[in-house]
Amino acid sequence: xxxxxxxxxxxxxxxxxxxxxxxxxxxxxxxxxxxxxxxxxxxxxxxxxxxxxxxxxxxxxxxxxxxxxxxxxxxxxxxxxxxxxxxxxxxxxxxxxxxxxxxxxxxxxxxxxxxxxxxxxxxxxxxxxxxxxxxxxxxxxxxxxxxxxxxxxxxxxxxxxxxxxxxxxxxxxxxxxxxxxxxxxxxxxxxxxxxxxxxxxxxxxxxxxxxxxxxxxxxxxxxxxxxxxxxxxxxxxxxxxxxxxxxxxxxxxxxxxxxxxxxxxxxxxxxxxxxxxxxxxxxxxxxxxxxxxxxxxxxxxxxxxxxxxxxxxxxxxxxxxxxxxxxxxxxxxxxxxxxxxxxxxxxxxxxxxxxxxxxxxxxxxxxxxxxxxxxxxxxxxxxxxxxxxxxxxxxxxxxxxxxxxxxxxxxxxxxxxxxxxxxxxxxxxxxxxxxxxxxxxxxxxxxxxxxxxxxxxxxxxxxxxxxxxxxxxxxxxxxxxxxxxxxxxxxxxxxxxxxxxxxxxxxxxxxxxxxxxxxxxxxxxxxxxxxxxxxxxxxxxxxx
Amino acid sequence: xxxxxxxxxxxxxxxxxxxxxxxxxxxxxxxxxxxxxxxxxxxxxxxxxxxxxxxxxxxxxxxxxxxxxxxxxxxxxxxxxxxxxxxxxxxxxxxxxxxxxxxxxxxxxxxxxxxxxxxxxxxxxxxxxxxxxxxxxxxxxxxxxxxxxxxxxxxxxxxxxxxxxxxxxxxxxxxxxxxxxxxxxxxxxxxxxxxxxxxxxxxxxxxxxxxxxxx
Numbered sequence: 001x002x003x004x005x006x007x008x009x010x011x012x013x014x015x016x017x018x019x020x021x022x023x024x025x026x027x028x029x030x031x032x033x034x035x036x037x038x039x040x041x042x043x044x045x046x047x048x049x050x051x052x053x054x055x056x057x058x059x060x061x062x063x064x065x066x067x068x069x070x071x072x073x074x075x076x077x078x079x080x081x082x083x084x085x086x087x088x089x090x091x092x093x094x095x096x097x098x099x100x101x102x103x104x105x106x107x108x109x110x111x112x113x114x115x116x117x118x119x120x121x122x123x124x125x126x127x128x129x130x131x132x133x134x135x136x137x138x139x140x141x142x143x144x145x146x147x148x149x150x151x152x153x154x155x156x157x158x159x160x161x162x163x164x165x166x167x168x169x170x171x172x173x174x175x176x177x178x179x180x181x182x183x184x185x186x187x188x189x190x191x192x193x194x195x196x197x198x199x200x201x202x203x204x205x206x207x208x209x210x211x212x213x214x215x216x217x218x219x220x221x222x223x224x225x226x227x228x229x230x231x232x233x234x235x236x237x238x239x240x241x242x243x244x245x246x247x248x249x250x251x252x253x254x255x256x257x258x259x260x261x262x263x264x265x266x267x268x269x270x271x272x273x274x275x276x277x278x279x280x281x282x283x284x285x286x287x288x289x290x291x292x293x294x295x296x297x298x299x300x301x302x303x304x305x306x307x308x309x310x311x312x313x314x315x316x317x318x319x320x321x322x323x324x325x326x327x328x329x330x331x332x333x334x335x336x337x338x339x340x341x342x343x344x345x346x347x348x349x350x351x352x353x354x355x356x357x358x359x360x361x362x363x364x365x366x367x368x369x370x371x372x373x374x375x376x377x378x379x380x381x382x383x384x385x386x387x388x389x390x391x392x393x394x395x396x397x398x399x400x401x402x403x404x405x406x407x408x409x410x411x412x413x414x415x416x417x418x419x420x421x422x423x424x425x426x427x428x429x430x431x432x433x434x435x436x437x438x439x440x441x442x443x444x445x446x447x448x449x450x451x452x453x454x455x456x457x458x459x460x461x462x463x464x465x466x467x468x469x470x471x472x473x474x475x476x477x478x479x480x481x482x483x484x485x486x487x488x489x490x491x492x493x494x495x496x497x498x499x500x501x502x503x504x505x506x507x508x509x510x511x512x513x514x515x516x517x518x519x520x521x522x523x524x525x526x527x528x529x530x531x532x533x534x535x536x537x538x539x540x541x542x543x544x
Numbered sequence: 545x546x547x548x549x550x551x552x553x554x555x556x557x558x559x560x561x562x563x564x565x566x567x568x569x570x571x572x573x574x575x576x577x578x579x580x581x582x583x584x585x586x587x588x589x590x591x592x593x594x595x596x597x598x599x600x601x602x603x604x605x606x607x608x609x610x611x612x613x614x615x616x617x618x619x620x621x622x623x624x625x626x627x628x629x630x631x632x633x634x635x636x637x638x639x640x641x642x643x644x645x646x647x648x649x650x651x652x653x654x655x656x657x658x659x660x661x662x663x664x665x666x667x668x669x670x671x672x673x674x675x676x677x678x679x680x681x682x683x684x685x686x687x688x689x690x691x692x693x694x695x696x697x698x699x700x701x702x703x704x705x706x707x708x709x710x711x712x713x714x715x716x717x718x719x720x721x722x723x724x725x726x727x728x729x730x731x732x733x734x735x736x737x738x739x740x741x742x743x744x745x746x747x748x749x750x751x752x753x754x755x756x757x758x759x
Binding site (some may be wrong): 173247253328336342345346348352 | 574587591596599600601602603609610611621623624625626627628629630631632642643645646648649650651654656667668670671672676677680684
């Protein structure tokens with residue numbers, strides 16, 4: 001079969017399609033977005049009637065996938081690592097209910113925080129939920145292990161977590177496909193109380209999960225995803241998890257690795273494999289992309305065994321993603337360095353696009369807040385977070401999806417009045433609505449700047465779930481109609497916009513100002529598409 | 545007679561595809577400048593020559609006018625890491641001069657080439673003097689610097705500047721010119737013959753400049 005050139009994300013998507021997926025649900029987030037985008041764009045998926053939808057947030061996506069699993073079909077839910085925090089309630093409890101149709105949760109971690117606010121390691125979440133975790137090292141494995149995960153999930157009746165990191169998610173390579181399997185038929189679990197987590201049933205279900213732990217460990221070895229590679233030099237043994245295995249191989253392109261190696265791509269890890277390595281070598285080097293999870297386990301609290309090298313003793317950096325050079329250093333190898341980076345070079349941080357509506361919104365907000373002391377703007381996650389940087393210096397927080405409104409409430413209740421929340425349209429429907437309800441119920445004097453560019457812009461312009469009915473949502477939550485103000489964020493409306501924002505800031509209650517103008521990126525895309533369509537129409541007319 | 549024999553042997557060697565090759569390429573620029581187009585063309589050409597490929601891209605926040613890079617690795621043998629090791633790049637292709645400096649540490653000191661446009665993209669206040677940037681590049685033993693914007697304009701549109709830079713890099717890619725041109729035709733195929741011609745001319749202009757500047 002011909003190789004497909006796929007991103008790691010796309011390999012996961014294709015693997016899911018081929019194993020008989022019926023639905024994928026997700027909220028976009030770098031580096032996970034391209035999984036769902038691929039399935040949404042796939043003609044094959046359309047022909048098969050695979051449901052591929054953006055959900056309001058990761059929790060609703062996780063629950064929808066669980067519902068599809070309940071109905072007997074294979075379902076996948078995709079998110080970035082911090083999205084799993086949002087989905088955590090559903091995720092943790094899905095481990096207790098177990099699955100019916102295959103259920104795979106994909107969490108894409110972002111070590112080095114290329115596009116994120118932390119670098120949490122989703123393998124911890126897998127351990128927390130006590131379910132199997134897969135961690136592919138390359139695109140082919142991403143495909144194969146997704147395929148396998150669905151079958152494993154159905155075999156053992158458990159959700160499976162697929163953990164990838166940025167490099168694999170966004171790197172392209174050749175992938176060979178497997179046999180294409182049909183989708184499952186609609187069917188319900190044989191025990192119709194399996195998903196009823198009343199305490200009495202939950203206790204039973206939890207015991208079932210615990211009793212499967214040993215099977216999960218055995219599976220990790222029997223699947224071949226964790227395997228031992230012999231080596232003659234016993235002065236050191238190497239444990240390489242996920243993508244770090246590639247960085248190890250990279251340092252031995254011309255030769256075989258002299259040390260015994262344990263390649264790990266599935267958790268929980270069986271003790272026997274580690275014990276075999278530990279017993280035959282003098283020291284162990286542990287390579288992990290993310291937190292030193294295995295390293296902590298193997299060292300133990302007392303750490304009095306054989307010498308162990310890894311992220312915890314400084315052999316490898318404690319934070320950030322690994323690369324071939326860090327691994328070379330850890331192996332005690334020298335490598336040819338490149339040239340020094342000239343001091344002439346300057347940093348080039350990302351900026352809002354030319355013509356972006358956020359510029360005009362922030363210019364107006366900054367001016368409206370001029371009479372007050374600084375530090376009153378609590379913000380959120382999206383393109384507009386770039387408003388924290390010069391020249392705007394317009395916002396004072398970015399913590400998690402939705403935290404702008406709720407932090408503004410807290411700050412206002414502490415006496416910081418006026419307090420302003422800045423949040424985007426997609427972030428508002430993701431996690432801002434409930435906070436706004438709190439504010440309304442308690443009549444807290446905050447002004448919410450709801451920057452409406454009618455898309456989920458930062459991740460590439462996915463549909464915004466509140467599009468077309470933001471005002472009715474806000475009204476429905478109880479914000480007074482006269483304090484919902486829609487403005488046009490354009491330079492020529494600047495004075496008027498400043499005046500409106502000032503009015504609402506001085507109002508002693510909840511007010512929402514909505515600067516509304518389409519994202520310039522999606523606008524450009526839309527226009528391009530329109531031109532192409534017009535051109536096609538013209539051509540077909542002239543050919544008639 | 546001996547001459548003919550020699551040619552025959554060469555042909556046989558090519559047919560067997562015994563030629564081993566490896567090129568590690570850093571593509572550099574600013575979000576939106578079209579480095580992924582260059583990566584796609586090189587990737588398609590490499591695949592048409594039955595080579596292995598890995599290509600790490602930047603998506604997400606940095607795409608908004610920040611510095612972006614792509615690690616593109618092509619080889620006749622399996623490729624392990626998605627990232628090129630420091631000091632290991634055979635080629636840095638930059639569509640912006642200051643961005644070329646950002647990856648100096650990646651360049652192979654023994655054999656690496658740097659190909660860069662000299663057309664600054666200024667979206668920061670403290671952008672250095674172009675002269676100071678070029679001084680640094682010209683210290684390297686192997687480089688090609690070119691006014692890609694001007695050359696693209698001469699061929700019909702400044703939008704083909706990235707393809708001019710690709711053309712300038714083409715003698716050092718270890719790929720056949722014909723496979724690169726086929727890839728350009730395929731990639732721009734949907735957009736009409738005019739755009740194909742423009743990009744092929746842009747490619748040739750870059751290539752000619754590159755060959756002449758280092759002959």
